[in-house]
Amino acid sequence: MTTRPQSTGALAGLRVIDLTQMLAGPFCTQILADHGADVIKVEAMTGDGTRLTGPFCEDDTLRDYGGYFQSVNRNKRSIAVDMKTAEGVALVRTLIDGADIVVENFRAGVMERLGLAYETLRETNPRLVYGTVRGFGDPRSGASPYADWPAYDVVAQAMGGMMGITGPDRHTPMKIGPGVGDTIPALMLCIGILSAVHRMKETGLGQFVDVAMTDAVLALCERIVYQTSYTGVVPGPEGNRHPLLCPFGLFRARDGYVSIACATDALWAKLATAIGRPDVGSDPAFATNAARVGNAQRVIDLLEAFTSIRTKEEIATLLGGKVPFGPVCTSAEIFADPHYAVRDMLVDVEQPGSAQRVKIAGVPIKLSDTPGAVRRRAPMLGEHTDEILLATGYSSEDIDRLRAEGAVR
Numbered sequence: 001m002t003t004r005p006q007s008t009g010a011l012a013g014l015r016v017i018d019l020t021q022m023l024a025g026p027f028c029t030q031i032l033a034d035h036g037a038d039v040i041k042v043e044a045m046t047g048d049g050t051r052l053t054g055p056f057c058e059d060d061t062l063r064d065y066g067g068y069f070q071s072v073n074r075n076k077r078s079i080a081v082d083m084k085t086a087e088g089v090a091l092v093r094t095l096i097d098g099a100d101i102v103v104e105n106f107r108a109g110v111m112e113r114l115g116l117a118y119e120t121l122r123e124t125n126p127r128l129v130y131g132t133v134r135g136f137g138d139p140r141s142g143a144s145p146y147a148d149w150p151a152y153d154v155v156a157q158a159m160g161g162m163m164g165i166t167g168p169d170r171h172t173p174m175k176i177g178p179g180v181g182d183t184i185p186a187l188m189l190c191i192g193i194l195s196a197v198h199r200m201k202e203t204g205l206g207q208f209v210d211v212a213m214t215d216a217v218l219a220l221c222e223r224i225v226y227q228t229s230y231t232g233v234v235p236g237p238e239g240n241r242h243p244l245l246c247p248f249g250l251f252r253a254r255d256g257y258v259s260i261a262c263a264t265d266a267l268w269a270k271l272a273t274a275i276g277r278p279d280v281g282s283d284p285a286f287a288t289n290a291a292r293v294g295n296a297q298r299v300i301d302l303l304e305a306f307t308s309i310r311t312k313e314e315i316a317t318l319l320g321g322k323v324p325f326g327p328v329c330t331s332a333e334i335f336a337d338p339h340y341a342v343r344d345m346l347v348d349v350e351q352p353g354s355a356q357r358v359k360i361a362g363v364p365i366k367l368s369d370t371p372g373a374v375r376r377r378a379p380m381l382g383e384h385t386d387e388i389l390l391a392t393g394y395s396s397e398d399i400d401r402l403r404a405e406g407a408v409r
Contacts, residue, residue: 009036010370014197015099016040017092018076021048023153023179024133024213025105026072027186032101032193033075034363034372040099040388041076042092044083045409047381048073062353064380071360073378074349079389080382080409087407089114094392097124100200101193103131108138108147118208128206129196133189137212144212151213156181160217161224167237174237185216246292247271247299250328251307258307258315261324265289271323275306335359349377382409 014037018029026041026048033039041048047065054066065073079095082088093116096102102121104111111117118130118140135151136144149155154175157163162181167174192209200206218225224235227243235243240257242248247268250257262268265288272281280286280302285295292299307315312327319325329337340346345362363372385408389399402408 012036016101017099019104023182024186028189030072031190039076041078057354060353070378077384078379079385085407101129105133131193131209133211135213138210141210153179153181156213156217160214161221165235170236185213188216246296253312255311257328259326347374
């Protein structure tokens with residue numbers, strides 16, 4: 001039985017074998033690690049490919065990993081295993097037998113070819129919760145005609161409907177900036193895994209948890225489903241407007257853009273007063289949301305006559321706290337914003353090989369009694385191989401032999 005390190009957090013006591021790489025899988029297991037789970041990241045001998053992806057600190061003499069890997073692999077331990085060898089596969093099977101959760105994002109069929117299919121693993125670990133995230137899901141939940149297609153964030157955004165309603169005009173679909181085609185599926189997989197763990201604690205039996213990246217993106221874009229079903233209209237890119245609410249979007253400021261969102265007529269009346277136009281608050285052409293949607297360009301022109309001659313800070317002074325409002329922030333402005341400091345959302349961590357500490361995003365889910373935290377930096381490749389194997393029951397001689405045979409690093 002593998003010894004489990006002491007940890008704090010709501011998920012302390014759970015062990016996760018993390019066979020994921022890139023973004024979707026690691027982001028899911030990072031959330032589990034942030035909240036106290038012991039996440040063992042099993043990497044190939046060359047490591048997760050994102051170790052090679054920057055940015056790197058200029059003085060980094062090791063280049064074991066850069067910002068990408070650091071950001072989504074904090075709080076984890078790393079063991080490097082050659083799963084092309086029988087010894088490596090047997091070792092991973094041993095780790096999984098002592099775990100509560102295994103997460104992987106290989107293409108469908110890879111784990112089966114390794115002899116590590118869910119059906120095989122549950123024979124010796126019936127409590128195992130097996131989580132997977134793939135572009136088009138696992139055939140167990142529904143055999144997609146695209147099941148063998150590789151997928152990344154941009155593919156999920158495109159096929160899940162997100163790009164189809166995003167862009168400056170109806171003819172120009174556009175990619176969302178962050179990798180939401182990865183991170184949203186990761187969040188949904190995390191919810192699924194924890195749901196299965198809750199059930200397992202009642203029944204003693206684990207289960208298979210499957211999330212398709214495209215499905216998760218479609219679920220996030222739920223509005224396009226009911227719009228098409230109810231009206232027969234196929235939504236297209238809407239720029240910085242909302243098709244059903246007005247005003248609800250972005251407006252030019254003197255030094256950038258601000259967001260204003262008035263989803264109710266009462267908020268519109270408050271906004272009209274705040275911008276010095278109480279008359280339009282009750283004007284029949286603007287008084288109801290339906291009227292404002294019908295006169296959307298007039299509403300936008302009216303608001304931008306106010307916002308375009310003022311800075312974001314000036315607008316914040318006039319609108320902040322009165323109506324739903326926020327400036328469009330750059331990363332530099334986020335770094336200077338006291339909100340993110342007091343909420344611990346910019347966390348300093350060590351960067352191996354560099355004399356400077358670096359910042360990564362903090363833990364957004366705040367629990368009062370068992371808070372999550374960034375407790376330690378991301379691991380170097382194979383940093384914890386010996387520690388993990390010794391705790392699992394391997395002797396020092398066993399580890400030396402496995403290393404000499406090239407099964408571990």
